[in-house]
Amino acid sequence: MTIIAPSILSADFSRLGEEIAAAEAAGGDWIHVDVMDGHFVPNLTFGPPVIAAVRSATTLPFDVHLMIERPELSLHDYIAAGADRITVHAETCTHLHRTVHSIKEKGLPAGVALNPGTPVSLLEPVIHDLDLVLIMTVNPGFGGQSFIPYSLVKLRQVKSMLTERGLEGVHVQVDGGINAETAPLVREAGANVLVAGNAVFAQQDRAAAIAALR
Ligand code: DX5
Ligand code: ZN
Numbered sequence: 001m002t003i004i005a006p007s008i009l010s011a012d013f014s015r016l017g018e019e020i021a022a023a024e025a026a027g028g029d030w031i032h033v034d035v036m037d038g039h040f041v042p043n044l045t046f047g048p049p050v051i052a053a054v055r056s057a058t059t060l061p062f063d064v065h066l067m068i069e070r071p072e073l074s075l076h077d078y079i080a081a082g083a084d085r086i087t088v089h090a091e092t093c094t095h096l097h098r099t100v101h102s103i104k105e106k107g108l109p110a111g112v113a114l115n116p117g118t119p120v121s122l123l124e125p126v127i128h129d130l131d132l133v134l135i136m137t138v139n140p141g142f143g144g145q146s147f148i149p150y151s152l153v154k155l156r157q158v159k160s161m162l163t164e165r166g167l168e169g170v171h172v173q174v175d176g177g178i179n180a181e182t183a184p185l186v187r188e189a190g191a192n193v194l195v196a197g198n199a200v201f202a203q204q205d206r207a208a209a210i211a212a213l214r
Helices: 013-025 048-057 075-081 096-105 151-164 183-188 206-213
Strands: 003-006 031-036 062-067 085-089 110-114 132-136 171-175 193-196
Touching (some): 003 206, 013 048, 075 096, 085 132, 193 206
Parallel strands (some): 003 193
16 A cells, blocks of 8 residues: 655645645645755755644644754654654764664654665665665755656665565655656555655645545
């Protein structure tokens, strides 16, 4: 079963609560929350107070994607704000193993994201500890970018790493440039969680948009 995670980065921020409720009504499974710090990525979005303010708009899980430096310093704040799962970037963690365990010790499923320029081999030492691997299919920072085709190679590599180790239960997520054309490609390459920003929130009929991704 494919999980669809609408990314609120592409929502109307002036009506964020309503947009989240609309994504749930349209059939979304997780709400993807893109936190950007203006340092690790060239864009700045929102932090714990905004997440806490919209948490009651839905009962869907908040899938928090931290594109921030030193994420280990603020994990607690995101959990207190209502994060249900947290994904950190391998590139931002000097002590990746420690940060992954810190998320798990706080009782949340832990994910690790890799930028398009980062090899999947970096996952090897922590892959047994993960609930989710996020293969970025664009360079993070903005919605509405084009899918990077080499991501399909990386997805297949991750899929075989997981299969070889008997870790078929680990989610494989993709994020960036996912639409009705790229969705079948990433699914065929092993992804089971599709993040979609523009392909959902820029569409008039969000239920049809989510159905098209499925
Ligand atoms: C990229 C973000 C994505 C973004 C995807 O930096 O992490 O979640 O919202 O947007 P689309 O689906 O429009 O490429
Ligand atoms: Zn994201």
